[in-house]
Amino acid sequence: xxxxxxxxxxxxxxxxxxxxxxxxxxxxxxxxxxxxxxxxxxxxxxxxxxxxxxxxxxxxxxxxxxxxxxxxxxxxxxxxxxxxxxxxxxxxxxxxxxxxxxxxxxxxxxxxxxxxxxxxxxxxxxxxxxxxxxxxxxxxxxxx
Numbered sequence: 001x002x003x004x005x006x007x008x009x010x011x012x013x014x015x016x017x018x019x020x021x022x023x024x025x026x027x028x029x030x031x032x033x034x035x036x037x038x039x040x041x042x043x044x045x046x047x048x049x050x051x052x053x054x055x056x057x058x059x060x061x062x063x064x065x066x067x068x069x070x071x072x073x074x075x076x077x078x079x080x081x082x083x084x085x086x087x088x089x090x091x092x093x094x095x096x097x098x099x100x101x102x103x104x105x106x107x108x109x110x111x112x113x114x115x116x117x118x119x120x121x122x123x124x125x126x127x128x129x130x131x132x133x134x135x136x137x138x139x140x141x142x143x144x
């Protein structure tokens with residue numbers, strides 16, 4: 001009986017946040033019912049195992065319930081405002097990245113982009129950083 005009471009108190013503190021929903025590390029968190037229900041079942045199983053005398057198994061299942069109850073909260077959304085989008089390169093830098101003249105036509109820009117992207121695409125052994133630079137350079141050249 002003591003295991004059930006202790007389990008319910010711990011679950012209430014961990015899931016309910018003991019009134020800390022608006023302050024501290026639980027601020028902005030919301031309840032995930034699936035993980036909470038699994039935590040309840042784990043605590044109930046630990047209580048049953050504890051009553052039957054299987055203390056080691058009860059401790060393991062209780063730890064599983066504890067982990068589940070701690071993961072039963074997730075962040076509701078971004079905690080701080082998103083950063084503004086980064087500005088792309090200027091036209092001269094974009095032209096040098098693509099290897100074209102600053103006054104290149106749209107077809108020349110697109111051809112240079114495709115040629116370089118075939119070599120630097122992450123699926124072809126390149127890095128995502130290089131691909132992002134090429135994308136930004138192409139967008140800058142096509143917007144001018």
